[in-house]
Amino acid sequence: MFQTIYYSGDKQKDYDLLIRQLQALSDGEQDEIAVLSNASALLNQFLDNTNWVGFYIWKEEQNELVLGPFQGLPACIRIGYGKGVCGTAILEKKTQLVADVHQFPGHIACDGDTNSEIVVPIILDDKIFGVLDIDSPIHDRFDETDRIYLEKFVQTLQYYLSVPKTTS
Template identity: 70%
Template sequence: MFQQLDYSGEKTKDYELLIKQLDALSTGETNQIALLSNASALLNQFLDEVNWVGFYLSEKEELVLGPFQGLPACIRIPFGKGVCGTAVSEKKTQRIADVHQFPGHIACDGASKSEIVIPVYRDNEIIGVLDIDSPIHDRFDAIDQECLEKFVAVLEKHL
């Protein structure tokens, strides 16, 4: 659908269309599982060179597998562990060019080489994370991060 290093603005425009689709699909829906399921399906359809797209949801001091697209995944991840747990403990997006160089990386799928994880908030509390894996090193750039953070912000207003 787009080239990874497209700085002509087309990539951002594609993301803007995706975000509008998410907003339209989510308007009026109150079921969190339904919202997260559609969000993961939209991203999986939209993004090239990804092998897992989904959500982990906060439960006590760990993340529990939520709606996703891809191969079976780790079910529970403690806060502070791996890329997902680090995103929660640091309360910020983690964009990792090479997951095998990330201290404490949890390898749910050995094919994954890069990852981006974005915290998801409701009422100023982290309720989970959006996790996207790729079999390509350094798959996610600053444009991906900025646009995926906007995607999550739109999703949050419906949760």
């Protein structure tokens, strides 16, 4: 059973602990939705001053991202390629760290209370899988440490999402 972990307040050490928690929860699990669900819950309880934490999954045949597991208020269901912060992360295949979403060209306002955002693309075998999207009502909420460790979090997640599926 999973127990509550108390973080130390040292951002880097706490992110390392968070990644270890993701590993412990994901080890041996083959269902992508289960892994993503726990990942969003972990991030939601770990991060302060956020109002949405979740995933969008890439649907190549539709050329868009579709809402996946998340924590927060209801969200936009579909985001087109290159649209908004999430679509731009897919287009550029790089993390988008946005201090003020209202200054981001083409920002999609799913929640009017959001003021800053970080989006990390998830790439499996050189193919787009989706994005990790985190919103905050605080301007400039995310910094370089967040970017570095959320990218490490996604790298860990990519490992568990790429585990070969077995059939029984």
